[in-house]
Amino acid sequence: MVKDMISSTSLVPVSELLSQTVIATFDTVHAAKEVLIQKENFQEFSTYLEKIKFILKELLGLNLDDSKSLENAVEILNREIKVAKQLTLECRTRSKVYLLINCRNVVKVLEGSTKEIGRALTLIPLAALDVSLGLKDQVSQLSKDMLNAEYRAAAMEEDILAKIQLGIEERNTDRAYANNLLDHISKAVGISTEQSELKKEIEELKREREDATMSNGLADATQMEQVIALLEKADATCPEEKEKEYFRKRNSLGGRKPLEPLQSxxxxxxxxxMVDPVETSSCRTFERSAIEKWYAEGNNLCPLTMIPVNTSVLKPNKTLRQSIEEWKNRNTIITVATIKPILQAGEEQEMLQSLCKLQDICIEKELHRDWVTMEEYIPVLIGLLNAKNREIRMKALFILFMLAKDSEDNKERIAKVDKALESIVRSLARQIGESKLALQLLLELSRSIIVRDSIGTVQGYVLLLVAILGSDDIEAAKDAEELLENLSVLDQNVILMAKASHFKPLIRLLSSGPENVRMIMAETLSEIELTDHNKLSIFEDGALSPLLQLLSNGDLQMKKVAVKALLHLSNLPQNGLRMIREGAVGPLFELLYCHSLSSATLREQVAATIMHLAISTTLQEADQEQVFLLESEEDIFKLFSLISLTGPDIQKSILITFHAMCQSPSRFDIRMKLRQLSAVQVLVQLCEVNNHTVRTNAVKLFHCLAEDGDDRTFLEHVGQRCIETLLRIIETSNDAEEIAAAMGIITNLPKETRLNQWLVDAGAIQTIFTCLTDGTKNTFHNRQVIENAVGALCRFTISTNQEWQKRVAETGIIPVLVQLLVSGTASTRQNAAISLKQFSESSSSLSRPMKKHGIFHCCLATPDTGCPVHLGICTVDSSFCILEANALEPLIRMLGESNPGSCEASLDAILTLIDSERQGGSEVLAEANAILPIIKLLSSSSDRLQEKTLIALERIFQLEQLKKKYGNSAQMPLVEIAQKKNSHMKSLAAKVLAQLNELGKQSSYFG
Incomplete structure (x- = not known):
């Protein structure tokens, strides 16, 4: 090459060649100073050239001979400076992004040229030339410096190249990654970040791909393809091209179904x-995390071949990873394309499942969200915001939020869909979960200047945001405040005023605004998530009166929004009472009884509102003010008769309404009137329906009527079938409250032999035992189940039917009852004591007599010891002896309770151990320290308890030793009874005092 150049220019004199080289050097210096990339490196290079230019000018001033060695040196120098000039020119004219991507090669070429020029300087025959020593030293030093020169790409450039390489290796398809990378590139090369400029740079880069080499091949065409594919994910790329590429792929797949993954x-x-497949030294491929864990656990054998492997060798299987990604993308494209028709015309459950699938796809990758946008999902998702199913609306909001967050274009697409913003605002007024999603979506949309103005035109949204500002949800309040601040189209004074007065602007519009505005405000109140304090303040600020006016409006749609708002606000009992006071009951019942009303939903909401009003009458405040929902028997009859004429939702509301009224101050009147209306007959039928909610509330109301009902009503309507139904509910229901109510009905049924026999025949005893022993949890309703079960048991433990007693005892229930004396509620303990008392009444007749032994038996064996009370052989199962059951101690402990009913029941059980003919029981009581607790009952506030205590002491003091030991303790309470109580009680007290020989000592006992 050098020889060719020399031969071609050998006719040119050296002086002229030197002049050409000086000019080329000057041009190269000028070009190097204008290069915008690698500035520091080109600056250093131009400094070298400035020095060369000086040296060459010095040589031109000499009288040079045409020596071959000088000619060769100048020729090489001229050639290398031209190469450097070409490099600098290309770095000024080619794509800045292209040059950045190839910065390492640019640096490499520049460094090579510098060294070649330095080497050419060493060839100048300075010794043969008449040059100064100083010039010789300059040439020598410059040559040395250039030969040792090293150039490096800037740290920022290296960082960008690393990001590019990582993106290519990871096959990163994330738009955010590409946008971030392009942003770094624009800063590094000094280009504008405007999308139009970035788009222009990418287009230039694509043109560079056509000629992917510089002067000596700086870029590889394959690498260029990969870089362009990566940067094309950025927003700056032409969306039409992205869409074209997507549909090309999608259409190539046809209508195929997703493919199963290959075994590999x-x-x-x-x-x-696999996500990150790597190859081991055994040439087997595994998921990186899995094989690393295998090695970390100390294994150095291949998991498949079990041959030793080099655990430090893990080579990424890029080909397999690419195949897996292509398979995943293929299937995702097919799935995205096939979901949309289901959302447009599918069944509700199918739509919900498809939305869940679409949401997962959108979460997985940003690229997938691009595909969803290209498939025109945005109008479909906006349409779903009007769906009845709340879950469907929430899924649609979440997906729209992800799409809006991705790009400005998507924000504008959403806002352009007809009624889109109105639908989002409507969700803003619904329950808290949906409201928060709608708020987040609106906030994201408001970050677009174009969309921001459109949000400001949606009616009523400001008031909704103000309402959210006052909510307990701090995050939602912050989002609402930021959204209000973003909406610069609003008058800030209006916003501040709205914040300060909270719901007052809404209520003012509800009262006096145009009809369509009033409807929007009522709908807002019906759907917005409110705290109890909010609900209370809304009524206090005057919302009830305009809502009642809307309720009486002739327009059906007005009635609907008014009822919906009243339903939402009436579940606060204080508001319910206010509605009753201000006359809401009449219009509500008028709508409920309007059978010609076309809207079933409206009647259901009316019934639910009436239910809220009924619940409010259980407040103490209602008792004090004598606030009643229904007063006349006719009103009660009309409402109750609807149960047989309506669907499950209204039935449920009416049943809860009556159940609430049965807890209200007028409960006894309500219960009596219901029984007169044969409500029991209807409730017996409802206990058999399949609708669990209706059945449960029917059972609960039935229980209320049974608590203080008359025997005649229940004997008339409760038959064997009803008994079997109640037991089946107890045995099969998973609702502890329903089980407790059904068991409560059985407890309160008349103690009639035929009913009891039906219960026994239907297996009630075993059912009760299961309720008492089946590992129930310590919750209120489970405690109610136990309490009612023990109450029901009392009807089967009566001493007049020892056959039933035996059947009960055979279940092993007596020890359970003893345990309940300790752990049960007051009512449970009382009924357990009653059952034990009834069992104990049979113990004397069931105790087996002691065997009589021969004359020599006493010499040969230890005498048998029988029961000290029943004087025979007693067991828990055979004679139901409460001593054998260890019931005495807990029964004595119950004597000290504050509840007179529990004390009386325990005393009754204890009294079965003593009578006038047997002294052993009294001695047993004395040994168990029961006498003093019994004496203390003389001071009870219950006359019945005092009377039974007097009877007990009369029997106990028949034993001289007990009279002496405890007589003094009983004396003063006995004297007080003898002085203050009625004649019957005085007589009983006198008998006991006579036993204590105290009657003759005092003359004023009966004064």
């Missing part, structure tokens, strides 16, 4: 499709 895609260790 599965990791042999995890058996799942």
């Amino acid at each position: 895609f599965y990791c042999p260790i995890t058996l799942a499709v």
Whole structure:
């Protein structure tokens, strides 16, 4: 090459060649100073050239001979400076992004030229030339410096190249990654970040791809393709091209179904499709995390071949990874294309499943969200915001939020869909989860200047945001405040005023605004998430009166929004009472009884509102003010008769309404009137329906009527079939409240032999035992189940039917009852004591007599010891002896309780151990320290308890030793009874005092 150049220019004199080289050097210096990339490197290079230019000018001033060695040196120098000039010119004219991507090669070429020029300087025959020593030293030093010169790409450039390489290796398809990378590139090369400028740079880069080499091949065409593919993911890329590429791929797949993964895609260790496949030294491929864990656990054998492997060798299987990604993308494209028709015309459950699938796809990759946008999903998702199903609306909002967050274009697409912003604002007024999603979506949309103005035109949204500002949800309040601040089209004074007065602007519009505005405000109140404090303040600020006016409006749609708002606000009991006071009951019942009303939903909401009003009458405040929902028997009859004429939702509301009224101050009147209306007959029928909610509320109301009902009503309507139904509910229901109510009905049924026998025949005893022993949890309703079950048991433990007693005892229930004396509620303990008392009443007749032994038996064996009370052989199962059951101690402990009913029941059980004919029971009580607790009952506030205590002491003091030991303790309470109580009680007290020989000592006992 050098020889060719020399021969071609050998006719040119050296002086002229030197002049050409000086000019080329000058041009190269000028060009190097204008290069915008690698500035520091080109600056250093131009400094070298400035020095060369000086040296060459010095040589031109000499009288040079045409020596061959000088000619060769100048020729090489001229050639290398031209190469450097070409490099600088290309770095000024080619794509800045292209040059950045190839910065390492640019640096390499520049460094090579510098060294070649330095080497050419060493060839100048300075010794043969008449030059100064100083010039010789300059040439020598410059040559040395250039030969040692090293150039490096800037740290920022190296960082960008690393990001590019990582993106290519990871096959990163994330738009955010590409946008971030392009932003770094624009800063590094000094180009504008405007999308139009960035788009222009990418287009230039594509043109560079046509000629992917510089002067000596700086870029590889394949690499260029990869870089362009990566940067094309950025927003600056022409969307039409992206869409064209997507549909090209999608259409090439046709209408195929997703493919199953190939066997090679599965990791042999995890058996799942691999994400980061790596190859080991055994040439087997595994998921990186799985094989690393295998090695970390100390294994140095291949998991498949079990041959030793080099654990430090893990080579990424890029080909397999690419195949897996292509398979995933293929299937995702097919899925995205096939979901949309289901969302447009599918069944509700199918739509929800498809939305879940679409949401997962959108979450997985940003690229997938691009595909969703290209498939025109945005109008479909906007349409779903009007769906009845709340879950469908929430899924649609979340997906729209992800799409809006991706790009400005998507924000504008969403806002351009007809009624899109109105639909989003409507969700803003719904329950808190949906409201927060709608708020986040609106906030994201407001970050677009174009969309921001459109949001400001949606009616009523400001008031909704103000309402959210006052919510307990701090995050939602912050988002609402930021959204209000973003909406610069609004008068800030209006916003501040709205914040300060909170709901007052909304209520003012509700009261006096145009009809369409009033409807929007009522709908807002019906759907917005409100705290109890908010609900209370809304009524206090005057919302009830205009809502009642809307309720009486002739327009059906007005009635609907008014009822919906009243329903939403009435579930606060204080508001319910206010509605009753201000006359809401009449219009509501008028709508409920309007059978010609076309809207079933409206009647259901009316019934639910009436239910809220009924619940409010259980407040103490209602009792004090004598606030009633229904007063006349006619009103009660009309409402209850609807149960047989309506669907499950209204039935449920009416049943809860009556159940609430049965807890209200007028509950006894309500219960009596219901029984007169044969409500029991209807409730018996409803206990058999399949609708669980209706059945449960029917059972609960039935229980209320049974608590203080008359025997005649229940004997008339409760038959064997009803008994079997109640037991089936107890045995099969998963609702503890329903089980407790059904068991409560059985507890309160008349104690009639035929009913009891039906219960026994239907297996009630075993059912009760299961309720008492089946590992129930310590919750209120489970405690109610136990309490009612023990109450129901009392009807089967009566001493007049020892056959039933035996059947109960055979279940092993007596020890359970003893345990309940300790752990049960007051009512449970009382009924457990009653059952034990009834069992104990049979113990004397069931206790087996002691065997009589021969004359020599006493000499040969230890005498048998029988029961000290029943004087025979007693067991828990055979004679139901409460001593054998260890019930005495807990029964005595119950004597000290504050509840008179529990004390009386325990005393009754204890009294079964003593009578006038047997002294052993009293001695047993004395040994168990029961006498003093019994004496203390003389001071009870219950006359019945005092009376039974007097009877007990009369029996106990028949034993002289007990009279002496405890007589003094009983004396003063007995004297007080003898002085203050009625004649019957005085007589009983006198008998006991006579036993204590105290009657004759005092003359004033009966004064």
